[in-house]
Amino acid sequence: MEQVKRYAFEGEVIEVPLRWDEGAQTYVEDYKSVIENPIYSPSGRPVLLTIEDACPYTDMADDNPDSIDCGSCRHYHQFPGSLLGVCRNEQRRSGVKPKRTKARAKKEDTT
Numbered sequence: 001m002e003q004v005k006r007y008a009f010e011g012e013v014i015e016v017p018l019r020w021d022e023g024a025q026t027y028v029e030d031y032k033s034v035i036e037n038p039i040y041s042p043s044g045r046p047v048l049l050t051i052e053d054a055c056p057y058t059d060m061a062d063d064n065p066d067s068i069d070c071g072s073c074r075h076y077h078q079f080p081g082s083l084l085g086v087c088r089n090e091q092r093r094s095g096v097k098p099k100r101t102k103a104r105a106k107k108e109d110t111t
């Protein structure tokens, strides 16, 4: 039976796979599995590592040039005690066709 950890977020239950850690002698979140097999909330929100590169639809929480990942984005909600979280950006929801952002439009118009 597959081991999972469940997080409740905005009325949804999100399941994260676990793996047995021999050294710690306990189950830990299986980040490698999440990278290889991306998971989504039941309504299609992506579950991402906080260190994932920011996407073109990011809205950074500050102007710090070092802010380059999902963990720095206003759309990201990190699970407590985890390196995973949910992206709340509607543009990233599974099945939603992304709109052109200003940055993306500028890039596309100059190429």
Ligand code: SF4
Binding pocket: 048, 053, 054, 055, 056, 057, 058, 059, 069, 070, 073, 074, 075, 076, 086, 087, 088, 089, 092
């Ligand atoms: S919009 Fe979502 S995927 Fe894009 S940077 Fe923000 S949290 Fe990450």
